[in-house]
Amino acid sequence: MDKKELVYEGKAKKVFKTDDPNLLIVDYKDDATAFNGLKKGTITGKGVINNQMSNFLMQIIEKDGIPTHFVKELSERETLVKSVTIVPLEVIVRNIAAGSFAKNYGVEEGIVFDEPTVEFSYKNDDLGDPLMAPSHAIALKLVTKDELNLITDYALRVNAILKDFWKSRGVTLVDFKIEFGKTADSTIILADEISPDTCRLWDSETGEKLDKDRFRRDLGGVEEAYAEVMKRLKENDK
Protein backbone atom coordinates (compact mmCIF):
# COMPACT_ATOMS: atom_id res chain seq x y z
CA MET A 1 0.00 0.00 0.00
CA ASP A 2 1.63 3.28 -1.14
CA LYS A 3 1.44 6.68 0.53
CA LYS A 4 -0.40 9.24 -1.58
CA GLU A 5 -0.93 12.89 -0.65
CA LEU A 6 -0.63 14.23 2.88
CA VAL A 7 -4.11 14.79 4.27
CA TYR A 8 -3.23 16.04 7.73
CA GLU A 9 -0.19 16.91 9.80
CA GLY A 10 -0.67 17.03 13.55
CA LYS A 11 1.75 17.69 16.38
CA ALA A 12 3.02 14.10 16.53
CA LYS A 13 1.80 12.38 13.36
CA LYS A 14 1.32 12.79 9.64
CA VAL A 15 -1.61 11.13 7.87
CA PHE A 16 -1.50 10.15 4.20
CA LYS A 17 -4.10 8.96 1.70
CA THR A 18 -3.74 5.56 0.03
CA ASP A 19 -5.25 4.01 -3.12
CA ASP A 20 -8.15 2.82 -0.97
CA PRO A 21 -10.46 5.65 0.21
CA ASN A 22 -11.27 3.65 3.34
CA LEU A 23 -7.62 3.37 4.43
CA LEU A 24 -4.99 5.87 5.54
CA ILE A 25 -1.33 5.63 6.50
CA VAL A 26 -0.22 7.22 9.79
CA ASP A 27 3.44 8.22 10.12
CA TYR A 28 4.65 8.87 13.68
CA LYS A 29 7.13 11.71 14.26
CA ASP A 30 9.63 12.32 17.08
CA ASP A 31 8.23 15.84 17.58
CA ALA A 32 6.76 16.55 20.99
CA THR A 33 4.66 19.48 22.14
CA ALA A 34 2.97 20.36 25.39
CA PHE A 35 0.61 23.05 26.69
CA ASN A 36 -1.20 23.35 23.37
CA GLY A 37 2.01 23.63 21.39
CA LEU A 38 3.67 26.30 23.56
CA LYS A 39 6.48 23.93 24.50
CA LYS A 40 8.20 22.18 21.60
CA GLY A 41 10.91 19.55 21.45
CA THR A 42 12.08 16.27 20.04
CA ILE A 43 12.03 12.92 21.79
CA THR A 44 14.41 10.79 19.74
CA GLY A 45 12.91 7.42 18.91
CA LYS A 46 9.44 8.36 20.19
CA GLY A 47 7.75 7.86 16.82
CA VAL A 48 8.93 4.26 16.60
CA ILE A 49 7.91 3.48 20.18
CA ASN A 50 4.49 5.17 19.94
CA ASN A 51 3.71 3.44 16.65
CA GLN A 52 4.63 -0.01 17.92
CA MET A 53 3.11 0.44 21.37
CA SER A 54 -0.14 1.83 20.05
CA ASN A 55 -0.49 -1.01 17.55
CA PHE A 56 0.22 -3.64 20.21
CA LEU A 57 -2.35 -2.16 22.61
CA MET A 58 -4.98 -1.60 19.91
CA GLN A 59 -4.74 -5.29 19.00
CA ILE A 60 -5.31 -6.36 22.63
CA ILE A 61 -8.31 -4.04 22.78
CA GLU A 62 -9.70 -5.28 19.45
CA LYS A 63 -9.42 -8.89 20.70
CA ASP A 64 -11.60 -7.89 23.64
CA GLY A 65 -14.36 -6.79 21.29
CA ILE A 66 -13.82 -3.05 20.92
CA PRO A 67 -13.40 -2.01 17.27
CA THR A 68 -10.24 -0.01 16.49
CA HIS A 69 -8.74 1.71 13.45
CA PHE A 70 -5.70 -0.64 13.37
CA VAL A 71 -5.20 -2.57 10.14
CA LYS A 72 -1.49 -3.35 9.69
CA GLU A 73 1.91 -2.14 10.83
CA LEU A 74 3.81 -1.19 7.67
CA SER A 75 7.17 -0.10 9.09
CA GLU A 76 8.79 1.13 12.31
CA ARG A 77 6.91 4.42 12.08
CA GLU A 78 4.04 3.72 9.68
CA THR A 79 0.70 2.00 10.15
CA LEU A 80 -2.25 1.36 7.86
CA VAL A 81 -5.47 2.41 9.59
CA LYS A 82 -9.15 2.67 8.76
CA SER A 83 -10.17 6.13 7.59
CA VAL A 84 -12.48 7.86 10.06
CA THR A 85 -13.94 11.25 10.80
CA ILE A 86 -12.58 12.01 14.25
CA VAL A 87 -15.21 12.72 16.91
CA PRO A 88 -13.92 16.06 18.26
CA LEU A 89 -13.82 14.89 21.88
CA GLU A 90 -10.79 13.91 23.94
CA VAL A 91 -12.01 11.13 26.20
CA ILE A 92 -10.01 11.05 29.44
CA VAL A 93 -10.19 8.21 31.95
CA ARG A 94 -8.51 8.51 35.34
CA ASN A 95 -7.73 5.91 38.01
CA ILE A 96 -5.50 8.13 40.18
CA ALA A 97 -5.45 11.90 40.71
CA ALA A 98 -2.76 13.60 38.60
CA GLY A 99 -2.21 16.44 36.15
CA SER A 100 -5.15 18.76 35.53
CA PHE A 101 -7.37 16.84 37.97
CA ALA A 102 -4.95 17.50 40.85
CA LYS A 103 -4.49 21.13 39.72
CA ASN A 104 -8.20 21.90 39.21
CA TYR A 105 -9.28 20.52 42.58
CA GLY A 106 -6.19 21.50 44.60
CA VAL A 107 -5.35 17.93 45.63
CA GLU A 108 -2.12 15.96 45.71
CA GLU A 109 -1.26 13.65 42.83
CA GLY A 110 -1.56 9.99 43.78
CA ILE A 111 -5.04 9.72 45.33
CA VAL A 112 -6.39 6.34 44.15
CA PHE A 113 -10.06 6.46 43.14
CA ASP A 114 -12.55 3.72 44.08
CA GLU A 115 -13.98 3.94 40.55
CA PRO A 116 -12.45 5.37 37.37
CA THR A 117 -13.64 8.78 36.20
CA VAL A 118 -14.49 9.70 32.59
CA GLU A 119 -14.43 13.25 31.24
CA PHE A 120 -14.49 14.95 27.86
CA SER A 121 -12.58 17.84 26.37
CA TYR A 122 -13.66 19.60 23.20
CA LYS A 123 -10.89 18.95 20.65
CA ASN A 124 -10.29 22.51 19.54
CA ASP A 125 -6.76 23.96 19.71
CA ASP A 126 -7.97 27.56 19.27
CA LEU A 127 -10.07 27.21 22.42
CA GLY A 128 -7.38 25.23 24.28
CA ASP A 129 -9.32 21.94 24.38
CA PRO A 130 -11.78 23.04 27.12
CA LEU A 131 -13.43 20.53 29.43
CA MET A 132 -16.92 19.76 28.07
CA ALA A 133 -20.04 18.53 29.86
CA PRO A 134 -21.58 15.49 28.11
CA SER A 135 -24.85 17.37 27.51
CA HIS A 136 -22.90 20.17 25.79
CA ALA A 137 -21.32 17.69 23.36
CA ILE A 138 -24.85 16.49 22.50
CA ALA A 139 -26.23 20.06 22.29
CA LEU A 140 -23.48 20.97 19.81
CA LYS A 141 -24.27 17.76 17.87
CA LEU A 142 -20.69 16.54 18.15
CA VAL A 143 -22.25 13.17 19.05
CA THR A 144 -25.67 11.69 19.68
CA LYS A 145 -26.67 10.52 23.15
CA ASP A 146 -26.33 6.88 22.04
CA GLU A 147 -22.89 7.52 20.57
CA LEU A 148 -21.75 9.23 23.76
CA ASN A 149 -23.02 6.30 25.85
CA LEU A 150 -21.18 3.87 23.58
CA ILE A 151 -17.97 5.95 23.72
CA THR A 152 -18.17 6.08 27.53
CA ASP A 153 -18.74 2.32 27.71
CA TYR A 154 -15.81 1.67 25.35
CA ALA A 155 -13.54 4.07 27.29
CA LEU A 156 -14.18 2.27 30.59
CA ARG A 157 -13.63 -1.12 28.94
CA VAL A 158 -10.37 0.14 27.40
CA ASN A 159 -9.35 1.30 30.89
CA ALA A 160 -10.03 -2.13 32.40
CA ILE A 161 -8.04 -3.86 29.64
CA LEU A 162 -5.07 -1.48 29.76
CA LYS A 163 -4.98 -1.31 33.58
CA ASP A 164 -4.73 -5.11 33.80
CA PHE A 165 -2.19 -5.28 31.00
CA TRP A 166 0.13 -2.65 32.51
CA LYS A 167 -0.23 -4.17 35.98
CA SER A 168 1.17 -7.43 34.59
CA ARG A 169 4.20 -5.41 33.39
CA GLY A 170 4.81 -3.68 36.75
CA VAL A 171 3.33 -0.40 35.55
CA THR A 172 0.40 1.55 37.03
CA LEU A 173 -2.01 3.13 34.55
CA VAL A 174 -2.80 6.49 36.17
CA ASP A 175 -4.87 8.06 33.39
CA PHE A 176 -5.07 8.34 29.62
CA LYS A 177 -6.70 10.14 26.71
CA ILE A 178 -8.29 8.38 23.76
CA GLU A 179 -10.13 9.49 20.67
CA PHE A 180 -12.84 7.85 18.62
CA GLY A 181 -13.73 8.14 14.97
CA LYS A 182 -16.66 7.34 12.71
CA THR A 183 -16.19 5.18 9.63
CA ALA A 184 -18.07 5.80 6.35
CA ASP A 185 -20.85 3.50 7.61
CA SER A 186 -21.10 5.50 10.88
CA THR A 187 -19.51 2.85 13.10
CA ILE A 188 -17.71 4.32 16.13
CA ILE A 189 -14.20 2.89 16.47
CA LEU A 190 -11.16 3.64 18.63
CA ALA A 191 -8.72 5.80 16.67
CA ASP A 192 -5.64 8.03 17.20
CA GLU A 193 -2.96 6.47 19.45
CA ILE A 194 -2.31 4.95 22.86
CA SER A 195 1.25 5.71 23.93
CA PRO A 196 3.35 7.38 26.65
CA ASP A 197 2.31 10.68 24.96
CA THR A 198 -1.32 10.01 25.83
CA CYS A 199 -1.14 7.97 29.06
CA ARG A 200 0.34 8.49 32.51
CA LEU A 201 2.32 5.38 33.38
CA TRP A 202 4.07 5.06 36.74
CA ASP A 203 6.45 2.29 37.79
CA SER A 204 4.36 0.22 40.21
CA GLU A 205 7.21 -0.18 42.69
CA THR A 206 9.06 3.13 42.63
CA GLY A 207 6.33 5.45 41.33
CA GLU A 208 8.77 6.74 38.73
CA LYS A 209 7.06 8.54 35.83
CA LEU A 210 7.49 6.63 32.56
CA ASP A 211 5.58 8.95 30.23
CA LYS A 212 5.42 12.37 28.60
CA ASP A 213 5.17 14.17 31.96
CA ARG A 214 8.99 13.86 31.99
CA PHE A 215 8.99 16.15 28.92
CA ARG A 216 6.11 18.41 30.07
CA ARG A 217 7.74 18.97 33.47
CA ASP A 218 11.43 18.99 32.40
CA LEU A 219 12.21 15.97 34.58
CA GLY A 220 14.98 14.63 32.29
CA GLY A 221 15.41 11.02 31.21
CA VAL A 222 12.60 11.35 28.65
CA GLU A 223 14.01 8.98 26.00
CA GLU A 224 15.02 6.51 28.71
CA ALA A 225 11.47 6.48 30.13
CA TYR A 226 9.93 5.79 26.71
CA ALA A 227 12.48 3.01 26.10
CA GLU A 228 11.82 1.50 29.54
CA VAL A 229 8.06 1.40 29.11
CA MET A 230 8.49 -0.14 25.63
CA LYS A 231 10.75 -2.80 27.15
CA ARG A 232 8.09 -3.55 29.79
CA LEU A 233 5.43 -3.84 27.10
CA LYS A 234 7.40 -6.60 25.42
CA GLU A 235 8.13 -8.50 28.66
CA ASN A 236 6.19 -11.63 29.45
CA ASP A 237 3.67 -11.50 32.26
CA LYS A 238 5.26 -11.12 35.68
Ligand code: TMP
Ligand atom coordinates in the same frame (compact mmCIF):
# COMPACT_ATOMS: atom_id res chain seq x y z
P1 TMP B 1 -4.45 16.08 32.13
O1 TMP B 1 -4.31 15.59 33.54
O2 TMP B 1 -3.40 17.09 31.74
O3 TMP B 1 -5.83 16.54 31.83
O4 TMP B 1 -4.19 14.80 31.17
C1 TMP B 1 -4.96 13.64 31.29
C2 TMP B 1 -4.40 12.57 30.37
O5 TMP B 1 -4.55 12.96 29.01
C3 TMP B 1 -2.91 12.31 30.54
O6 TMP B 1 -2.70 10.90 30.47
C4 TMP B 1 -2.25 12.98 29.38
C5 TMP B 1 -3.31 12.95 28.32
N1 TMP B 1 -3.29 14.14 27.47
C6 TMP B 1 -3.17 14.00 26.10
O7 TMP B 1 -3.03 12.89 25.60
N2 TMP B 1 -3.18 15.12 25.34
C7 TMP B 1 -3.32 16.37 25.84
O8 TMP B 1 -3.33 17.34 25.09
C8 TMP B 1 -3.46 16.50 27.27
C9 TMP B 1 -3.62 17.86 27.88
C10 TMP B 1 -3.45 15.36 28.03
